[in-house]
Amino acid sequence: MGQRSAVELTVPRGKSSTSRLALITDAENAWGQAIAEALATAGYRLALNAPSGAMPAAGEQRLGFACRLDRRAEAEAACQTIAAQMGPVDVLIHTDNEVEPVSVMECDEATLDRQLATNVKTAFFATQVFGAEMVRRGQGRIVYVSSIHDEKPTGSAVAYAMAKGALKMLSREAALALGPSGVRVNLIEMGAMVGDDQRFRSSLSAIYHDLGAKVPVGTLGMPNEVASVIVALLTDGGEFVHGAEIRVDGGFLLHY
């Protein structure tokens, strides 16, 4: 690691946002779609992954592909495909997020495997493969779209919470490991989103009872609100925000 001068630190590095390439690891769910649209509006080119296998619509500024990023070999192949067609990835946004309700006592191995694969192993192997490329180039941004349930228990989805707890530590570790090479790593903890009271319906916890009344901003969150925070986070000059967890929940967790 070479020493950086203060001048270098204050000058935005890399290409302008008009030509940056952002990879969205799950462009099929509501958050991935909203983030894709917000980044396209901000001038980013997009590489969009469809974990289901259905190929997303491509275009001049966007490449669609379908791979399982929880498998390292597929992640490596995707990295080569994207590099050949679009060039190197400047921004990695991990959006894979699936909630399978299951209790501690009933959680079987298959459920835990699926939840870990979807919610955290995709992030780990994407970080390894695309992070290595960012380190080689000496620049890059990684954002993990996670959940307030990396701290607050759900009372309904233990495997999901375990995966998000692990994802939070991946973000912190990646910040330590990749920060000196010019890569910035942060994590969004979203909560009180529209539909969360159904997604996390619990017989053990009253956290989602009367959800609407508990959110200090007075409304539930929408995916486009997560997307706009990410666009702001990626703006030039934000390089000192690193290894941070940014809660985007309308203040919901203040009650807990």
Add this chain to the structure above:
Amino acid sequence: MESLQGAVALVTGAATGIGKGIAVTLAQCGVMVGINHLPGQEEGAKDTLERVRAAGSDGMVLEGDVRRRDEVLAMGETLRGQFGHVEIWVNNAAYQPNHRLLAYPADDVERVLDTNLKGYLWGIQAAARIMRDRGYGRIINISSVHGKRPAGFDPVYAMSKGGIKMLVREAAIELGRYGITVNTIEPGAVHVGGKGNPHLVDTPPPLTNPDDLARRRLTFPLGRPGLAKDIGYLVVMLARPESGFVNGAAIRADGGSMLL
């Protein structure tokens, strides 16, 4: 204070290191101990059993791989079959290969998550199945300061500890109704005499010159790293009947190191 005399505990990964120290400390308080170990660790497990008996208690050796749910459930039932009841379960067995993030081999990603995360879930399930019959139990999970603070030497180990944090919090609210508490201990650096050492280490590494202590205090405010028995004492505290209102907690045991 009520006595722990006659209680029965299962400690995973008790052939070596922190697990051995926990088993021996529990035995000193009259607890009978099931000593889990992996195949190949017979010498260390036998040594633990001898120390448990030397402390005036009794126990049994339980070979089994915590990654396998069926083996973990069977170990619990074997221990209950031997002593009639199990009210303390200590999830401790862990794997930490120390790879860097970008060079982490995929098979070790699986092994760390399987041992440290799945192993703890299977342990909680096995323990709770037994304990809920009597409406009482103490499940204690040995995690790490690296469930919060990134380690820099093993990212997947830290990820597994972040997962344990959430597993414990979820289990604490789910199992409370059965009179079972679920808590975490987060040790900092513990001096165990090297990975896989089958013997108990009861004293800190010696200081060889006067400057050593000052240097050591830059890492350890108390002038020494942790010992397995330090963690053992905390397990005993959480295992006591009087600790029944401590639930879903994570207690750091690092001598204040993380504050430096």
